[in-house]
Amino acid sequence: xxxDTADGGQCPTPxxxxxxxxxxxxxxxxxxxxxxxxxxxELGEARxxxxxxxxxxxxxxxxxxxxxxxxxxxxxxxxxxxxxxTEQGAALAARxxxxxxxxxxxxxxxxxxxxxAEIDAEGLEHHVSDxxxxxxxxxxxxx
Amino acid sequence: xxxDTADGGQCPTPxxxxxxxxxxxxxxxxxxxxxxxxxxxELGEARxxxxxxxxxxxxxxxxxxxxxxxxxxxxxxxxxxxxxxTEQGAALAARxxxxxxxxxxxxxxxxxxxxxAEIDAEGLEHHVSDxxxxxxxxxxxxx
DNA sequence: ACAGAAATGTAGCCAAGGCTATAAATCAAG
DNA sequence: CTTGATTTATAGCCTTGGCTACATTTCTGT
Ligand SMILES: [Mn+2]
Ligand SMILES: [Mn+2]
Ligand SMILES: [Mn+2]
Ligand SMILES: [Mn+2]
Numbered sequence: 219x220x221x222d223t224a225d226g227g228q229c230p231t232p233x234x235x236x237x238x239x240x241x242x243x244x245x246x247x248x249x250x251x252x253x254x255x256x257x258x259x260e261l262g263e264a265r266x267x268x269x270x271x272x273x274x275x276x277x278x279x280x281x282x283x284x285x286x287x288x289x290x291x292x293x294x295x296x297x298x299x300x301x302x303x304t305e306q307g308a309a310l311a312a313r314x315x316x317x318x319x320x321x322x323x324x325x326x327x328x329x330x331x332x333x334x335a336e337i338d339a340e341g342l343e344h345h346v347s348d349x350x351x352x353x354x355x356x357x358x359x360x361x
Numbered sequence: 362x363x364x365d366t367a368d369g370g371q372c373p374t375p376x377x378x379x380x381x382x383x384x385x386x387x388x389x390x391x392x393x394x395x396x397x398x399x400x401x402x403e404l405g406e407a408r409x410x411x412x413x414x415x416x417x418x419x420x421x422x423x424x425x426x427x428x429x430x431x432x433x434x435x436x437x438x439x440x441x442x443x444x445x446x447t448e449q450g451a452a453l454a455a456r457x458x459x460x461x462x463x464x465x466x467x468x469x470x471x472x473x474x475x476x477x478a479e480i481d482a483e484g485l486e487h488h489v490s491d492x493x494x495x496x497x498x499x500x501x502x503x504x
Numbered sequence: 505a506c507a508g509a510a511a512t513g514t515a516g517c518c519a520a521g522g523c524t525a526t527a528a529a530t531c532a533a534g
Numbered sequence: 535c536t537t538g539a540t541t542t543a544t545a546g547c548c549t550t551g552g553c554t555a556c557a558t559t560t561c562t563g564t
Contacts, residue, residue: 418522421522421524
């Protein structure tokens, strides 16, 4: 017998919420890392002003986010200069970009309009586990 | 010509992030509303202790969340008594439960293990737009 | 070279959502 | 009816991620 909660398995367990909160705490880091990587490719470097504009926030908010990235070892920067990802930050950006793309592709594959897929993916991407991502890739390869 | 950003459409627009942040600000409200509804069905009423235990937080945290629910007109309660959803709160809970179920079903349909689907859905559900939800339902009906 | 514009930094405010510690109320036995 | 256990409330702290206002630095055009 594998049932010790005495319900059909539909009762949400606290760990689910804990897990969702943990994923959420990574979301901002992930989006900024990806954006900095985007800007580095497009413009050579990521300036605070550009980061803020693209993230849809004011520049002090972007500065704070970058401070957190630096604290977590994902980025480096010197005062009044651009922001650059560390190796670790670049690796995160790459993973996030890949996940984003797979999520969008899956949404489109099941019938979601491209525009909507792009918008929803921006939130969804942070809650797709490795197992789910792999399932998405397999589904996309086989369909 | 519909292209004024001069890129292939892969450049994230600030509105995407703004939208994701808006969705996130509803997430806690949605999860608590659904949980209170669960407890009301199972036990007749939702007590703070039970809410906290199931959400995986301490009871002061649950109290604060309930305070916000009350402030937003989604729940009512009197001191030292259970928490009850308003009509509006119950409607939200119903929508959220439905969305959660559809998300899990879709994940399973594309090959995600049930256990993983349940865990990931807890975060994903808050970022699925109405358009995407409809697409999921259509996909599930047709497959 | 310098002045004005633009970018960046910084201080300080707010709300949300975590927490611990402590007080008060309710409930359950005896 | 009391009393001890449980539940709930409240105060206060922390971090995060928004914001505005203002100071400082860098860049740019003449
Ligand atoms: Mn995102
Ligand atoms: Mn993304
Ligand atoms: Mn949820
Ligand atoms: Mn849910």
